[in-house]
Amino acid sequence: MNPVATPFFFYLLSTLAILGGVMVIVRRNAVHSAIALIVTLLSVAGLYLMLYAPFVAGVQIIVYAGGIMVLFLFVIMLVNIDRSMKERAFNKQWWIAIAAAVALGALFVSVFVKSKGLFPERGLPLAEESNTQQIGLYLYGNYMFAFEIASLLLLVAIIGAVVMAKKRI
Amino acid sequence: MVAKFKGQYGTGLESWTYLGQNYLIVDRALIPDILMLLRDGEQFDYCVDLTAAHYPTREKQFEVIWILYSFERNERVRVKTSIAEGDSIPTAVGIWPTANWLEREVYDMFGIQFAGHPDMKRILLPDGWKGHPLRKDYGILQQDQEWVQINLGIESGQ
Amino acid sequence: MVPITTTHYLVVAAALFVLGVIGVLTRRNVVIVLMSIELILNAVNLNLVAFSRMWGLHGQVFAIFVVVDAAAEAAVGLGILIAFFRNKETINVDEIDLLKW
């Protein structure tokens, strides 16, 4: 697949992703935040496709946008209280938080500035056609143990979520 | 049966038969006991109907009628009692749960209060309605004009 | 136009990360805090995938593990949230400051 108009799509998708991220943290209504987050997630999936990682993009769409976000929306509907719409949306110590985040951002910027040339454009010739097969081989080869641990983690999470959310088991 | 009742309660209880249908006329005070006895002692386990009639000329204006049926004996009996305007009458909901809505309907239509009913309010007519339409002094074209105007926004429901 | 390099992706990821941190630190609504955490995880994932273009597929595999972790975290987090909401009728972080109920 020849990438089409790559810079254009990159800027489009990253603008959408960042705008979505901003909306997530500024919207008062949690449902609006969730929708903004969905926009971000889908844009990031698009970025993955541009990075020749179609399998991760697919997983992102299925698991994140289709699964986790539905869970979020579900919970927002269950605990939807009108009260929270009228209250303060932010903490009292928000200015400390902003300061810390700005400091963190400054750190990132300085790293990027300092490290110019640290990330050479190697552009490995990754075969996009066999991407899925390769990931599968890694998952069931090198990372077999991690894979099993991850599945155990999911099992524990399922049980934990059920125990937490259900009053009478 | 009637003889037994009479022995037990003496006056205040009369039994009649008209066209092969039996009914008891019972004093208001005896009502809960008689109904209980009819259900438990005489197997009248099915309360077919509960209604009332209005006789404005009588001293005790209202007649309340229970129609009972016994599956065991395949027999019907009616129990009647008279009460005056404003009097209440003990509820039969504890004896036959059927009486719940039926008593509400009697209240709705005649304004007879049933003491001890769990939910004494109008059933067929709207909650705010004034008047009890099955009384004889309630004309057939009469209606609660005020309610109609407020709730339906029209001059008359006719 | 400037060709898109790995650094471009890293900048986007860093922006998302900072946004997520701001969300976690400032918002009172637990649901939005959890969503901000998802933002942070996504930023990390974007980094991983961007680097995997240079150093092989390991980054993508790791990104998948991160997605698994995000799913587990969301499920448990929301479960705790529901349990808490049932008892306290609130979903604000600064009211969930006691260690028992």
Place this chain on the structure above:
Amino acid sequence: MNDPITHSLSHLDLNTKDETFLDSNELIINMGPQHPATHGVLRVILKLDGEKVLGTECVIGYLHRGVEKIAEHRTYTMFNPYVDRMDYVAAVSNGLGYCQAVETLMNVEAPPRAKYIRVILTELNRLASHQLWLGTHALDIGAITPLFYTFRDREEILKIFEKYCGARLTTHAFRIGGCLYETYDGFEREVKKFLTFVAPKIDEYEELLTTNRIWVERTRGVGYISAEDCIALGVTGPVLRASGVRWDLRKAQPYAAYSDFDFDIPIGENGDTYDRYLVRMAEMRQSLRIIQQAVDGIPEGPIMAKIPKVIKPPVGEIYHSIEAPKGELGYFIVSDGSTQPYRLRVRPPSFINLQALDQMVKGQMIADVVAVIGTLDIVLGEVDR
């Protein structure tokens, strides 16, 4: 929950906090009066925990026309057509009950031929009523096809009614003292033709539903009511029989010509929606049997008893009831000797059966409310009168 409807919820305690999955999720839902599954203008207020029903309250009276008041201002003859408007899908049964009640009050009896005609038409009407019930009940549960099958076959019954008395639904078929109309030419033939036509059709309905897995799952164990509760709540008709009580007024206190015929009273065992369905299906077949016997044995003779031109029953009071398709339909008439009833009370089966709704749906799911309303076979015209 600051809902305008909550103020009328008195016996549903809104402040209960226990026994729920998530307190914020306790919904109060207003079902009706305009709702596709409430068969008219029934309004049910449901208190829900997610999908589970915690309690219900019926609000009725939207179709109240004051039939009992009207009766006090009409002569006995003039009131006859009004009773058709109560249970409008079983108008013939209503008319039969009323005519027989007035006849009992006057102490006259209809001639045998009239009685046979009455039986034939009433049973046809029972069949039509059950067919309509089946169609709408299946539609509520989500099977849309039976509705069209039953309506197609009900049409044939309505055609017979139309030919007999000129009306399809509100028939006013009978008069006090007998029947006004003699049967038309070919009446017997057409009824027999209808019997052979409809018997396989009933099998067809059963084929669609009886062994349909989803149908059985949706109805079995749903809306259970025990025989004791039925009797205590005064529930009659197929609902009572499905709970295992073999009681049918046609057998218990035979009226019209029912004592001449040989038929069974189908009963159920479990008292659930599925059994009520089976009982009604069996009742349709029994109705066919009765009609067959009645058509075969219809006697010749007059169709009207000797009654005065102006009907003036003697002073007295009477209760007479018949087995309508929905249950015991009774008329309590008080006469003061004039041409108008002093007090006329209708004992409506739908009204009293509807009272059982709350008990039948408690602890079940929303979808079951719809199924139970359907299985109770209520007609709002009769509930509200």
Place this chain on the structure above:
Amino acid sequence: MLEYIKSYLGSNLTPGSAGNMLWAFVYIALIFLGLSVAVIAMNWLERKILAHMQVRLGPMRVGPHGLLQPVADALKLLLKEDIMPAEADKLVFWLAPLIVVLAAFAVFTVVPFGPTHAVTDMNIGILFMLGVSSLGVLGIVMAGWASNSHYPLIGALRSSAQMVSYEVAMGLAVVSAVLMTSMNAQGTGTLSMIGIVQAQQQQGVWFIFKFFPLGFMAMGIFAIAMVAETNRAPFDLPEAESELTAGFHTEYSGFRWSLFFLAEYSAMIAVSSIAVTLWLGGWLRPFPNLLGGPLWDLVFSLAPGLSFLALGAMAAFNTFRMPRHSFFRVQTVGLALFAVLLAMIGVLMLAPGVRERVQDIFWFCFKVAVFMYLYIWYRGTFPRYRFDQLMRVGWKVLLPAGLGVLILTAIVGVLV
């Protein structure tokens, strides 16, 4: 220009794979158009077929045999007042139908109507289809929430729970089909939609018949799950008319409502085409093994034209059955014109050049149409499941069955 088109017709790549933007847009436009026509036709067919199952005629008034009924309906929906509840969340209420439609339509970018007739051939095609079609549930949840009313909210909760649970069983069935693709000559499997069909071609067997009855069972699981996934009878609880009036779209009207309608039908077509691609050999013609050889190839390539001719003949037959009354003159002429149109399409499809190109698309659409008919048939036959029963079927029947089929497929695949 003509040369350009001609050169493309000879290509054996999809426009997306070839990187040809112009042709990709042409394909997108064609698919959009075809899908809209299919939804409209499906509307008419559903009403007609359901009506005939239920001993009635269905639409008969607008146009001959109600042929123009869908057009009239569409016009009515467009002209209807677009009501937005006062208490609704405006933005979300506005966005929800768009998301649903977008999710339903985006799926078609990877549906292979033929070896080259797809917008693009992604190597994660099936994953993409499942993922994007699962985005529709977001729109439904948003619609239910934004309406700010109880019935839509319950409908939305039901719908999301239902779709999320059935996705699991659906995914398992899909994985077992994907496993079957790896048993070809090269020994590598594929997730690409075109690749899956080509694997069936190479192995000489449709996956429904492979490892009988495993393939068949997997397809059965998928076929049940896909009905639940599209909220159709007997799993139409989210819009159970007799319980929730109309479920999540109770508060929608006019154009927005028609978007939901459009999305529902295109989602049906989308999942049917997944089933066709995975198990029924996609665009491949039936009986390639039994009735092989160039003669049979020729016979089967005549099928599209002949079936259109048969439809035309049916219309012509009905033209003669129309009542001979001046009142029906317009209708009769209309039906005759329709017959002529069908016959002309049929003749065109018999032409040698067109024949070969069209037959792939024809067989694909034919197989999808079989599934569509099944949808209508279910609706005419089954009552509706209750919510707990629905969940039980999903989690306790389909999920274990799907897992079992998957494991057995893997074992058999290793052993064979």
